Amino acid sequence: MEIQLQPKLRFHEFNGDWKSYRLGSISHIITGSTPSTSNRTYYGGEYLFVSPYDINENKYVTQTKTTLTKKGFDKCRKVSGGSIAFVCIGSTIGKLAIVPIDYTTNQQINSLTAFDDFSNDFIYYSLEKRQNIIKMIAGTQAVPLINKTDFSNIKVYTTSLPEQQKIADYLTTIDKKIELLEEKKTELSRYKKAMMQKLFTQEIRFKDENGNDYPEWEEKRLGEIFIEIKDKVGNKKIATYSISAGKGFISQEEKFGRDISGKQNANYIILNKGDLSYNKGNSKTYTYGCVYLSNFDYQISVPNVFISFRPLNVSEVSTNFYAKLFENHYLDRDLRKLVSSSARMDGLLNISKDGFFKIKLPFPNYHEQQKIADFLSAIDESITKVEQQIKETQNFKKAMLQQMFV
The missing domain is CATH 1.10.287.1120 (Bipartite methylase S protein)
Known part of the structure; x- marks a missing residue:
């Protein structure tokens, strides 16, 4: 006998029980396929070829990184516009979107087209609500996978x-x-x-x-505007922070779930509000490392492998100005010249402190x-x-x- 339930919140004109269905009983499910990548006549046309890369936080996919020609599209399993694309393999398993026009996908995606009496949009939201539960079906294997049979057997609850x-x-x-x-x-x-x-x-x-x-802007070396901060934590109890590219200062408790400074904590550098610190770590956002301004109303401590600095004369220097300048990748050209070799074993770039303070800045x-x-x-x-x-x-x-x- 089918399960009969009702949601907590409902439009007043509707009543009656909801029923549970298998996805495979209320929609046509198609697993994607990929035309031969060696045949370039299949690629570069006007037809959408959806991969997990193309599915983000938005409800709809309207353009794709890869497109197919009519010849390539005819080699694939076509899906009707308005259907749901659901990632069933890989690290992004559970991501889903609706594709408004006819499309096809690669093998990592199952597409659902609702039968009569069922709405693609409604099923989309039902699956979105159950995303975390669905992900559990994939288990903890090296490459997460929900096979077509298991996917077809997923239960959803629906109404008129x-x-x-x-x-x-x-x-x-x-x-x-x-x-x-x-x-x-x-x-x-x-x-x-x-x-x-x-x-x-x-x-x-x-x-x-x-x-x-x-007045016209002057040009000065970084070391003529700022002085290195060398105040060490020692025995003081000061919250430890790291720098995350694109985000700025973040406490180690928040980033790693605990303070990871260990025995090195005594050598950490103390920053006050308005101080800056350069993280020499390479990242996608900042290839040559990044500089951030501490805007906390309390002291923080950062690793001594960072280069930390503050103005020589606060009446002549707006640290907010220089924070914005550094955010705009102003240092990249000079930092690229200073890199003596690739990243070290600890992931930091080989940029000398002496060279860093010789970089010229607008003033x-x-x-x-x-x-x-x-x-x-x-x-x-x-x-x-x-x-x-x-x-x-x-x-x-x-x-x-x-x-x-x-």
């Missing part, structure tokens, strides 16, 4: 088609809001990047309070430094607000998924 459509429409409006917020964030980030380029190359200049030009008037820093910080604040809105909307959607589905 009108209720399915109303639920799907409601959740789609939430997804559209998230998508618009993501687009807004992307545009703000692009604007910030463009303005950083113009400001740091002096294509755009600020005026002083009287509308006059600020504008202090007040112009401040104006540039304040302008860019205002954009950062706007980006942060949008990120918070995205997070809140995503959390709201998760709550709705939990309450509107069985």
Whole structure:
């Protein structure tokens, strides 16, 4: 006998029990295939060839990294537009999306096309709600895998088609809001990047309070503007931090789940608010390492393999200005010249401290430094607000998924 249940939250015009079904009993499931990669006449056309790479946090996939010609598309198992692409193999197992137009996929993806009386969009949200449970089916093997039989046997709970459509429409409006917020964030980030380029190359200049030009920018060595910080932790109890590329300072407790400094803790360097530190670690975001500003209202400690520094004269230096300059990869050209060999065994680049402090930096008037820093910080604040809105909307959607589905 079929299980009969009801969700916690429901549109008032609907009642009655929901029923459980196997995915294979309410949809046609197709496992993808790949045309011969050695035949280049199959590739580079107008037909979408979906891989796990193409499926991100958005509901829809509208473009793909790889496309097929008509000849290549005809060699594959075609899927009708509006169907669900679900990753069943690999590290991204459980990712899913709807592809609006006819498409095909590689072997890592199963596609579902709902039968009559069932909605693709509704099944999409039902699977999204059950993602973590579905992932468990793959187990802990080296290459996670949900075979087609197990995938077909996954249970989903559903209701009448009108209720399915109303639920799907409601959740789609939430997804559209998230998508618009993501687009807004992307545009703000692009604007910030463009303005950083113009400001740091002096294509755009600020005026002083009287509308006059600020003095021409000077050029100084990093060691003429900043001094190395050598204050060691010793026996003091100070929270240990690391630097994560793209994120900045992050406590070791948060990053690693514990303090990993061990016996080296006594040699860690103490930073105050407004101090900067250079992590020589290579990353995708910062090939030649990254510099971040400590903005905490309390002292933190960082590994002594970092190069930490603070202004020689705080009345002449806006650390916020230089933090933005470094964020814009200003140091990359000089750091590339300083790399004496590839990364060391500990993952750090072989960049000498002496060479680092000899790098030449622009040195504008202090007040112009401040104006540039304040302008860019205002954009950062706007980006942060949008990120918070995205997070809140995503959390709201998760709550709705939990309450509107069985």
